[in-house]
Amino acid sequence: xxxxxxxxGAVGTHLALLLSKEKQxxxxxxxxxxxxxxxxxxxDLMPWHDSPSSIQAQKNAGVATxxxxxxxxxxxxxxxxxxxxxxxxxxxxxxxxxxNFEYMxxxxxxxxxxxxxxxxxxxxxxxxxxxxxxxxxxxxxxxWEVGSGDLVMIGVKMRNTAKILxxxxxxxxxxxxxYHVVAIKRGDETIIPNGFDSILPLDLVYFMSNRKxxxxxxxxxxKEEYPDVKNVMxxxxxxxxxxxxxxxxxxxxxxxxxQDEARCNRLTELLIDHPNVMVVHGDGRDMNMxxxxxxxxxxxxxxxxxxxxxNILACLAAKGMGVSKTVALVENIDYIxxxxxxxxxxxxxxxxxxxxxxxxxxLDADVDNMKSLDMAKADVAEFTVNxxxxxxxxxxKDLGLPKGVTIGGLVRKGxxxxxxxxxxxxxxxxxxxxxxxxxxxxxxxYFG
Amino acid sequence: MIxxxxxxxxxxxxxxxEAGLLLxxxxxxxxxxxxEYMSFVYSILTAAxxxxxxKFYGRNAENRMSRHDGYIVVSxxxxxxxxxxxxxxxxxxxxxxxxxxxxxxxxGFTSTGATILDNIEEGTHALLFWRSxxxxxxxxxxxxxxxxxxxxxxxxxxxxxAAEATGPARSKLHPRISTTAKRIWAVYIxxxxxCAGFLMLGGVSLYDSLCHAMTCTATGGFSTYQDSVAHxxxxxxxxVLTIFMFVSSINFSLIYFGIFQKHFKxxxxxTELKWFxxxxxxxxxxxxYCLYSDHYQEPLSFExxxxxxxxxxxxxxxxxxxxxxxxxxxxxxTWSVLCAVMFMGSCAGSTAGGFKIIRVVMLTKxxxxxxxxxxxxxxxxxxxxxxFVISNSVKSTLLAFFFIYFAxxxxxxxxxxxxxxxxxxxxxxSLSCISNVGPSFGRFGPAFSWSHLSDAATWLSSFLMLLGxxxxxxxxxxxxxxxWRRR
Numbered sequence: 001x002x003x004x005x006x007x008x009g010a011v012g013t014h015l016a017l018l019l020s021k022e023k024q025x026x027x028x029x030x031x032x033x034x035x036x037x038x039x040x041x042x043x044d045l046m047p048w049h050d051s052p053s054s055i056q057a058q059k060n061a062g063v064a065t066x067x068x069x070x071x072x073x074x075x076x077x078x079x080x081x082x083x084x085x086x087x088x089x090x091x092x093x094x095x096x097x098x099x100n101f102e103y104m105x106x107x108x109x110x111x112x113x114x115x116x117x118x119x120x121x122x123x124x125x126x127x128x129x130x131x132x133x134x135x136x137x138x139x140x141x142x143x144w145e146v147g148s149g150d151l152v153m154i155g156v157k158m159r160n161t162a163k164i165l166x167x168x169x170x171x172x173x174x175x176x177x178x179y180h181v182v183a184i185k186r187g188d189e190t191i192i193p194n195g196f197d198s199i200l201p202l203d204l205v206y207f208m209s210n211r212k213x214x215x216x217x218x219x220x221x222x223k224e225e226y227p228d229v230k231n232v233m234x235x236x237x238x239x240x241x242x243x244x245x246x247x248x249x250x251x252x253x254x255x256x257x258x259q260d261e262a263r264c265n266r267l268t269e270l271l272i273d274h275p276n277v278m279v280v281h282g283d284g285r286d287m288n289m290x291x292x293x294x295x296x297x298x299x300x301x302x303x304x305x306x307x308x309x310x311n312i313l314a315c316l317a318a319k320g321m322g323v324s325k326t327v328a329l330v331e332n333i334d335y336i337x338x339x340x341x342x343x344x345x346x347x348x349x350x351x352x353x354x355x356x357x358x359x360x361x362x363l364d365a366d367v368d369n370m371k372s373l374d375m376a377k378a379d380v381a382e383f384t385v386n387x388x389x390x391x392x393x394x395x396x397k398d399l400g401l402p403k404g405v406t407i408g409g410l411v412r413k414g415x416x417x418x419x420x421x422x423x424x425x426x427x428x429x430x431x432x433x434x435x436x437x438x439x440x441x442x443x444x445x446y447f448g
Numbered sequence: 449m450i451x452x453x454x455x456x457x458x459x460x461x462x463x464x465x466e467a468g469l470l471l472x473x474x475x476x477x478x479x480x481x482x483x484e485y486m487s488f489v490y491s492i493l494t495a496a497x498x499x500x501x502x503k504f505y506g507r508n509a510e511n512r513m514s515r516h517d518g519y520i521v522v523s524x525x526x527x528x529x530x531x532x533x534x535x536x537x538x539x540x541x542x543x544x545x546x547x548x549x550x551x552x553x554x555x556g557f558t559s560t561g562a563t564i565l566d567n568i569e570e571g572t573h574a575l576l577f578w579r580s581x582x583x584x585x586x587x588x589x590x591x592x593x594x595x596x597x598x599x600x601x602x603x604x605x606x607x608x609x610a611a612e613a614t615g616p617a618r619s620k621l622h623p624r625i626s627t628t629a630k631r632i633w634a635v636y637i638x639x640x641x642x643c644a645g646f647l648m649l650g651g652v653s654l655y656d657s658l659c660h661a662m663t664c665t666a667t668g669g670f671s672t673y674q675d676s677v678a679h680x681x682x683x684x685x686x687x688v689l690t691i692f693m694f695v696s697s698i699n700f701s702l703i704y705f706g707i708f709q710k711h712f713k714x715x716x717x718x719t720e721l722k723w724f725x726x727x728x729x730x731x732x733x734x735x736x737y738c739l740y741s742d743h744y745q746e747p748l749s750f751e752x753x754x755x756x757x758x759x760x761x762x763x764x765x766x767x768x769x770x771x772x773x774x775x776x777x778x779x780x781x782t783w784s785v786l787c788a789v790m791f792m793g794s795c796a797g798s799t800a801g802g803f804k805i806i807r808v809v810m811l812t813k814x815x816x817x818x819x820x821x822x823x824x825x826x827x828x829x830x831x832x833x834x835x836f837v838i839s840n841s842v843k844s845t846l847l848a849f850f851f852i853y854f855a856x857x858x859x860x861x862x863x864x865x866x867x868x869x870x871x872x873x874x875x876x877x878s879l880s881c882i883s884n885v886g887p888s889f890g891r892f893g894p895a896f897s898w899s900h901l902s903d904a905a906t907w908l909s910s911f912l913m914l915l916g917x918x919x920x921x922x923x924x925x926x927x928x929x930x931x932w933r934r935r
Contacts, residue, residue, distance in 0.1 A: 002623075025623040033839070044606050046623035 001025065002066045003362075004091070006052030006082045007073035008035040010333060011097065011123075014355040015070065019362070020045045022441070027061055052082045055089075064090040070358060072097045080117055087116030095119045095358060099239070119361065123354035128243035130353060131327055134346035135232055135248070135300045137214075138325035139223035141204060141346060144380060151409045151416030151432060152211055153182065153380055158203045161222030170195030179209035179217055180418045182408045182434040183378055190377050190436060192406050208408035208432065210416050229299040229325060233257065235284030235314055236305030237267045240329065240350070244302065245277045252276065255293055257284045284314055290321070300325040308332045308339075315344045377437045380408070383447040385429045391446040397421030404436040405443055451517050455524075457506030462525050462594055463499035466532055467492050469581060473536075477574025480655070484572055487539035495532050516931065518607030522591055523923050526914055529590050530554045533582055542571055547906040548899070554910040556582030557590065558917035559799060561669025561769035561886030562909070564899045568674045573655065576672050580659040586917070587666025587799035588636055588700075596629035612918065621701055632700050635707070636799070640665045643692040650684040664689050665696040667800040669769030669886040676771045676894065677759075686755060686772050690762050697766035697794030698724070719833050720795050720806045724765075727805070731761045731789050738779045765789040767801040769886020771894030783889065787876070790885050801884030801916055803853060810838060810846055852920055857882055860912055867905045877901075881912035 001024050005012045008030035016028050016039065026045035029052040030036055040047035050057035052073065063069060069086035071079035076098040083094035096117050098104075103112065104122050112120060133143045142155035158165065164172055169181055184191045185204040191197060199205055207217055230252055234241050237258030245254050254277045258264045264281045271277045282289045284305060295301070301318035303311035308330045315326035327346045330339050339347050385391060391399060396407060396419055407419045411430040425431060433443055474488040513521075533556070534549035536542075543549040548564045555562045556579055565571075571579070585593055589612045609625050621628045644661035648654060656672055663670045673679035677689060695703070698721060706715040715721070732754075739753035748756065756773045763770045764786050775786060793802010810831055817829040830837040860878035865871060869890075876888030877898075887894040901909065915923050925931055 023624070025627075027623055041610060042606060044623070044625050046620050 001068065001362075002062070003027070003068045003070065004029060004058075004061060004063050004066045004086070006030070006069070006071045006079070008032065008039060008047075009072065009074060010331075010351040011072040011354045012070075013039055014333070014351055015072070015358055016045055017043060018355060018359050027066075029057070029061055053078055053085065055085055058082075058085055058089055066091045067093065068362070069094045071095070072354070072358075076100060080112075080115070083117040084115055087118070093118050095121060095361070097121050097123065097354060099124070101125065101243070121354055121357060123350040123357075124239045124243050126353045126357055127240050127329070127348050127350050128247045130348055131240070131244045131302060131346075132247045132249075134327050134348075135229050135252075135302065135325060138227065138229045138299055138345075139218060139221070142206070150211055150414065151208065151411050152214070153206060153208050153408060153432065153434075154214070154217070155204055155206045156217070156221050156223070158199055158201055158205055159222060160201050162199070162201075163220050163222060164199055165201060166198055168196050168198045169193055178213040178418070179207045180408055180420075182206045182208050182380075182406050192404050192434070192436065206434065208418065208434075210418075227299050227324065231255075231298045232300045232302060233290075233293065233295060233298045233318075233323075234302045234304055236303065236311075236329075237263050237279070238304050238306065240348075241302075241304045242267065242270050244304070245271055245274060248276075250276060254278070255280055255298075257282050257289075257293070259283050285310060287317065290318075295321050295323065298323055300327070302327040302329075304329045306331075308335050312339050312342065312344060316342060319343070378435065379437055379440050380432060380434050381440055381443075383431050383433060383444075385425060385427050385431060385447055387427050389427070389447050391425050391431070392427055395421065396423045396425065399446070401446075402439065402442055404439055406434050408432040408434050450520060451510060451512055451514070453506045453509035454511065454513060455506070455517060455521060456502040457509045458521055459525065459528060460499045460502035460504075460506055462529070462590065463495050463502065463532065465594055465597075466529055467495035467499060469585065470495060470536070470578065473574045473578035473581060476577045477572055480573035482572040482574050484540055485574060487536045488574055488578075490539050491532065491535035494535060498532070513607055515607055518610065519922055519925055519931075522608055522612045523914075523918065523926055525590055526557060526918065530557055530910075533557065533578075536575060536578055540572070540575060542575055545903070547903045547910075551898075551906045551910050552579070553582060554913050555886075556668070556670065557586035558884050558913040559583045559587045559663075559666045559668035559767075559801065560881065560884040560913045560917075561663065562880060562888075562892075562898050562913075563670065563886075564897055564901070564906070566674070566897050566899055568672065577655075577659060579670055580662045580668075580672070583666040583668030583670055584640065584662035587668060587696075588632065592629055593633070595626055596633045612922070621704055631704055631708075635700050635704050636665065639692065639696055639703075643688070646688045646692075647685060650680075650682055650688060652680065652682075652685060660689070661692075664692050664768065664770070665799065667693060667696055667766045667768040667794070667798070669763070669767075671770065678772050683755065686759050689770060690759050693762050693766045693768045693770070694728070697798045697800035699795045699797035700799075701797055702795075717834070719809060723809050724795055724805045727789070727792065728758075728761055728765060731765070731785050732758045734785050735761060735778070735782045738782050760786065761789060764885060765792065765802075766794050767883050767885045769880075769894075771887060774893060774895045776889060776893035776895065783872075787879065787889075790879050790883050793883055803850075803883070806833065807846055807849065809833060810843070811850060814843065814846075849920065852924070853882070856912070856915065856920065860908065863908060864905060867902055869905075877909065878912060881909045882916035884913060884916050 003019060003024050004027045005016050006029045008028050012028060016026050020026050020043050027048050028036065028039065028045055029048045029050060031051045033049045036047035036049055048061045063086045069083060069091045071082040073079055079096040079098065083096045087094050094117055098120050101122065103120055104125065137143060139156065140154045141157055144153045181193055183206040184193050184199060186200065209217055232248065232252055233255045234244065235257045237256050241256055245256060248254060256267060256277065257280045258267060261281050264279050267279045280293055295318060301315060301323040303314040305311055311328040311330060315328045318326050325345050327348060328339060328344050329348045330336055331349060333349060333351065336347055336349060409416060409418045409432050410425065435443060470488055470492045474485060477485050477488065530550060530553040534553040537549040537552060543552060551564055591608050591612045606625060621631050640661045643664055644657040647657035647660060659672050671677060677686060702715060702718055705711040735757035736753050739748050739757055740750060741747060759772045760775050775782060791803055792808050793804050794800035796804045796806045810833060813831045817831065820827060820829055857878050861874045864874035864877055869877060873888065873890040873892055876890065877892055880886060880888040891900065892898055
């Protein structure tokens with residue numbers, strides 16, 4: 001597939017890397033040759049040094065014969081212009097990154113399609129959803145719902161209080177557990193466990209389970225002391241903060257702290273329909289002010305300022321004041337790993353989220369839903385089993401699935417169930433597969 | 449540090465390919481009923497054996513290649529290919545001296561075309577076919593050849609390409625390197641076959657046509673006859689070879705765009721090509737004047753002086769090294785012209801060697817800018833090639849390259865003089881080696897072979913040829929302590 005990516009910024013670069021590993025033909029356009037040189041000399045793609053919004057440049061780059069055009073420059077108006085030119089030249093499909101929520105509404109979708117923009121992506125909205133998922137259950141690092149939402153995958157950090165430590169999974173399994181351990185992240189390594197592996201303290205463990213068994217997992221992990229989140233504090237009144245405040249469930253009370261008074265006034269206007277949100281004018285780094293705003297009674301703290309360092313430090317301070325769940329926005333990709341090692345609960349990066357989302361839309365239609373776990377270098381994907389697929393012919397244990405792949409669970413007729421070796425997968429099931437990064441193409445054939 | 453397993457895995461694959469190429473030569477030999485062919489059988493077995501061991505050691509290699517690995521793989525691959533490639537010469541007793549056999553093979557793979565053989569016609573069909581094929585494979589690059597046919601390298605391809613490709617402009621034809629490589633090789637194969645076809649029309653035998661076509665499009669210069677192209681005594685053959693040498697030393701991506709994509713405008717407007725043609729015409733003009741006028745003992749006819757002049761000039765500027773006349777007998781003024789032309793070489797991205805015209809263009813424009821700069825200290829004076837401004841980092845790489853190229857030639861000249869060569873011979877030999885040309889001056893001119901070089905001088909020449917072919921940096925970087933320091 002020939003893919004043209006306009007804009008060699010963080011999103012464009014990240015996406016280009018993901019796709020070039022998939023052996024796609026990538027042309028990366030940007031007018032800054034310094035950025036292009038850096039990536040062009042290391043990865044197998046064609047850097048194209050020219051302005052993506054120029055018609056002639058797009059013609060030269062061969063956009064006319066491209067299957068997909070992705071515009072991810074920092075400017076949304078420019079992205080849309082690029083897409084319009086590209087589809088006029090004959091590109092099959094276009095995706096534009098935008099910064100405006102209005103454009104995403106259903107009634108405008110047809111309008112943009114007529115203009116030649118097939119698909120829009122709004123990273124702030126994706127990030128807000130990710131934040132709400134993270135905050136909803138404070139003891140969970142990552143939360144992912146399958147299909148109807150009956151089956152969930154959760155990532156939990158193990159502390160010494162957990163009951164399931166140091167026992168081989170085989171022995172744990174003897175008690176007929178209502179969950180399935182799909183992956184363990186230990187240090188830098190991601191393990192797809194078998195019966196002989198056991199869970200150690202400080203592991204990040206990914207469980208697959210039914211929604212009703214989550215309290216049980218919580219008990220097993222020794223996380224009872226983590227309170228349910230009812231009060232959230234957000235510092236930095238950015239667009240993500242607004243989207244987050246609009247997305248949280250009604251029972252949560254949100255305090256947004258913003259430094260700029262004019263922005264505070266604007267925030268109150270934007271959030272006028274949300275009585276559970278309070279806007280406070282002040283500096284998020286000022287500890288006294290945070291105390292005054294009762295940070296100690298909050299269950300979650302979300303740092304969304306423009307500055308990654310501030311966010312990381314503010315989260316550490318909040319942890320110190322007893323907030324159990326912290327979320328930091330870290331836009332600098334190099335910091336993610338470091339921030340994670342500092343034990344900040346959840347790290348949000350708009351760029352990887354956006355790139356992951358586009359990447360997911362590109363994968364074959366067989367994959368219904370996919371999530372990349374940056375922290376664990378792994379992917380979870382949901383497949384619908386087609387008629388007479390390879391996977392329906394044998395029991396799971398006899399399938400001979402490649403190493404590094406495990407089937408987490410399945411949803412059959414709206415009910416989630418766990419999968420073990422003796423399960424027979426049937427046509428029409430929604431199957432959740434957990435695999436190490438880059439293996440997803442190998443699994444597709446089992447479902448085709 | 450170095451990813452050893454991956455290194456051995458790649459080397460193993462490369463050697464398997466070489467075994468395949470040796471097999472091809474063996475088949476040619478059997479078709480022509482060579483009496484001696486066991487040397488090839490043993491060479492193939494050796495290559496395949498070593499390849500299997502390396503493959504076995506490198507199984508389950510982690511697919512991660514650093515910049516360091518890329519340079520090591522490329523440099524070692526060329527040496528290893530030459531070491532295995534010299535086996536047929538040694539085992540058949542055609543060449544008895546190891547240093548000379550290595551020289552001959554390295555001269556082949558680097559498409560230099562200098563030979564130490566005084567008895568070329570005595571070689572079997574298989575041996576001479578192998579000798580020509582080494583040039584053909586080496587013309588575009590051993591690793592580049594492998595990238596085109598084997599998907600073994602994963603993400604490392606880009607680094608290998610960077611380490612082996614020549615010239616400052618490494619344009620891709622297609623987003624994927626392996627596809628780019630396939631298209632370039634398609635152009636190359638097309639050129640070679642049409643060259644062979646035209647030679648056959650001129651009455652050359654199939655075998656000689658193929659061997660000459662391979663060394664002509666590779667701008668190598670090995671011939672199956674001791675007296676090179678002069679053997680054919682054919683005006684037609686000389687013109688055909690001149691044209692194909694010229695075409696093969698144009699940037700291959702330009703040829704691709706011109707022929708397959710119908711972008712003729714790029715062809716006409718290309719700065720490097722324009723300069724290349726002007727330089728050839730200028731040098732031919734001078735040589736032709738000398739041959740036609742009274743400066744020469746026996747002035748030639750107009751057509752003959754034109755033909756001999758353009759053949760020699762094109763042969764040397766494209767770094768091929770065929771000879772249709774002995775230019776050592778020409779007036780001395782032509783020597784300096786030919787020497788300059790040898791140094792410059794041809795377009796980047798072709799099979800030819802040398803300093804590359806594009807660098808000459810940039811250096812000239814840079815020097816010219818310096819004059820303007822003195823009068824207008826604050827003027828912004830960019831160097832433009834094909835309307836693109838050359839960045840400062842490219843400029844400083846260029847100047848460094850020029851210095852190292854020059855310094856290497858100087859040092860080599862001094863060493864050769866110590867080894868007993870005359871000054872003009874020493875300059876000629878070191879330039880000829882580093883530019884991958886082939887013939888030189890004096891006792892190393894087109895009428896003689898290089899067999900009277902001492903062993904030490906032979907090894908030095910082999911090294912210089914490798915340096916020149918991989919554009920110096922790729923090899924010399926491995927000799928810097930910085931490269932091996934733990935990171």
